[in-house]
Amino acid sequence: MVAMGPEKMKENNPVAALSEMMDMIDASPKTTVAAINGPALGGGCEVSLACHYRVCDPKASVGFPEVNLGLLPGAQGTQRLPRVAPLPTAMQMILQGKPLKADAARKNGIVDLVATKDVIEEAADWALSHPPNPISKREVPKTNRFMVAAGGLEQGLNTAVNAAPLMIAPRAIIKCFEAACSHKSFREGLAVEMEQFTNLVFSVESAALRHLFLAERLAQKVPGIDEKPAPLKKIGILGAGLMGASVSIAMCFVQKGVPVVLKDAKQEWLDAGMKKIESLWGGQAKRGRLSKDKFKQYMSSLALDEDYADFKDVDMVIEAVPEIMELKKEATAIDRPPPAGARPASRADDIACVLKAAAFVLGVGKLGGKITRDLAEQDRMVWEEGATVEQIDKAATTFGMAMGPMALGDLVGQELFWKQRKACFLLWRPYELTDWLCEQGRFGMKTPDPKIKADGRGVFIHKGRSKEVDPEVVAKMEEVRKAKGVVPRAISDEEICERLFYPLINEGFKILEEGYVARSSDIDLAYIYGYGFPPSKGGPMFFAENYVGFQKILERLKAHLRDGWDIRLRRILGHPEMG
Structure with a gap:
């Protein structure tokens, strides 16, 4: 689709065939009912909305995750959903990519029936007892039109932009909603949807997010390693009170159902870490985002350990000690060997010398020391x-x-x-x-x-x-x-960004050249999830190639050259991983 270019896509849009299929289902003289027996996301949800009615299994869900790829539902989704669902729900689903479970979908008018028996049988019964009712012929509810007139779309856009300021898809989605809730016809609204979808497909922001989507899947395949990852039944974390990251790591594992043992050098640091975790989950419980039972379950999955006694059966040890090498070595110098098969995870490969199972140190540990x-x-x-x-x-x-x-x-x-x-x-x-x-x-x-x-x-x-x-x-x-003897000078925002982020790119090239990663996209993932690099820019390596250009980065690195930087970029411009 992208390879054909925007002009050819306008002439011969490959999405048009999908839209025609939706029209055929919608225009059927016989009643059509979608039997939803699992996650109906993206195109699946659009197909269900092309049907006259929807019957779903209690465990099914519906949603539009396209915004996470910098896109919008391009097969009539933006025009059909506001005709059946309240505008706030439609905005949450398409602007924020939040799916709805079966009961919520029924309450919001998206699903007509949640099956209590076989979903296909109940869908067939529904089809035999209800006349055709195409969504394309339905008027947008007056409450939705009123909310648009009262500024509801602007409020929804502000929420989406605050969550992801650099994303351009929310603005395009709002234009589609405006068309759906205006006095435009269904067909005129579809024309707006297709125009906005095409613009997004060829945007660099969407390309960045699609790049990351594929990179996550590629990262699971390490060349030369065919073993399947062992399950994590329990993990240990070294460092609990001083490093905020350790708290987040612990909470993440517990929420995924993996018990955690926290270890720190001092009891007060352990207590501080536990207090912070309890405060964060407690706040969610007070706001109704976490049930009391879930809160108790989460807290019971955390254990504190002063002498490694509870580390005897952990499957992985994660080091989150402050960036002081002697402290890291002391913290990881466990007298007894870790349990058989336990994998230590750290950000400093110098620690390998004190670990009894050094062979298991993750290769990606090289990355952490390269952001200085x-x-x-x-x-x-x-x-x-x-x-x-x-x-x-x-x-x-x-x-x-x-x-x-x-x-x-x-x-x-x-x-x-x-x-x-x-x-x-x-x-x-x-x-x-x-x-x-x-x-x-x-x-x-x-x-x-x-x-x-x-x-x-x-x-x-x-x-x-x-x-x-x-x-x-x-x-x-x-x-x-x-x-x-420094005389202050004016420094532009552009120079600031060059000097903050171009060194990251240069370090990425070093990591790639030295063979610490299999592909450049692995570096992008590490910086996105570990360093907070904005996803809409695709990671530093994608940003270098698609936003700036290698030649300009090389020139600016030379201009800012200090302390004998080793600029690997000039020697690696032709690297196959960088296009």
Whole structure:
């Protein structure tokens, strides 16, 4: 479809044949009933809406996940759904990709009957007892039209955009809903749907999301490895209180039905981690998003361990200790061998020397240590060259990151970088400001300052959910610049993004060249899920090729060259994995 190009697609649209099939079902003189016996998602849901009625199994579901691929339902879905369902439900399903279970689908008018016996038999009975009732001939409910007039679509769009600011599919979907709920005919609405669908198909944002969809499936196939993954019945996590990631990891496994054992060096750190988890799930329970029984079940699936006693039967050990190598080695130097078959998972391959089962260390561990160059660049731009803290963070969030790097430093703790630098005698990034902050005991969000009524203090002064750059940080920054003889200069947002993200791309090429991954898309997945790179940009390697171009990135890396960067990009431009 994409290969034919937008102009040829307009002349000979391959989706048109599917739309014609929908029209045939819709125009049938005999009653047509869809018997839904499982997940009817995307095209399956559209086929069911082409039928006059829908009968589904109690375990069935309906939905439109196309938005997750940067697309919209292109086979009449955007015009049929608002004719049977309330507009808020239609927006949730198509704008946010949320499926509905059988009972909810019936309550919202999408399904006519939830079967209590054989779904096919009940669908046949329904067809024999009801006249044809094509959705294309139905008027959009007045309540839906009223909601559109009252700004309901704008509200739905704002919700979708806030959840994924860089996505373009929601805006296209809104145009289709506007057509459906206006005085346009069903056919005129379909014309709008096809135009918007075509635009999305050829957008780079949709290409990025389709790339990730396929990359996830490719990542499950590692060349040379045919073994099926062993089931995870129980996992252990080293590090519970200081690293926010460990809390998220633990919660994720428990919610998937895998019990977790948490281990940390101090009981208070374990207690802090457990308290945070209990608070997060407790908040969901209070808001009705989690039942009391589920809350109790989740909490009972967590265990605390001070001496590795409960690690004897874990299937995997995940290391989430702060980025201080000696601490990592100490934490993973388990005296007794891990249980037979247990796989240690870590982000630092240096730890392999202290693990009894080093052969199982995941190859992707190489990736974690390769995100330091962009940290050095952010510090140089702010502490030495003239960019402001606010400007750096705004440029990053405008690019698509959920949080700017300066705010992230306060979140994870400024002392992590400080301790790592001191332990390894690293001078690869400006350190004066971070050293001063940590010597003052200002690690970020975890260190309140009662004297100024701050909930946390680091680069920012944190009060509740609000924050502002600490004036003392600005004064110290000016002092450091003056001592170094630096004359601040204007730095553009474009330069900030180049220096934050192009080093990531360069490191990706190093990882690919050194053979730590099988394909470039594996790097994209690692940065999307592990580093927070915006999905609509497809990961750094996809972004390099499809948004910017290799030649420009090479030129800009040369322009920003510092400290003897090894620019692998120029030697690997012809690599088959990069097109």
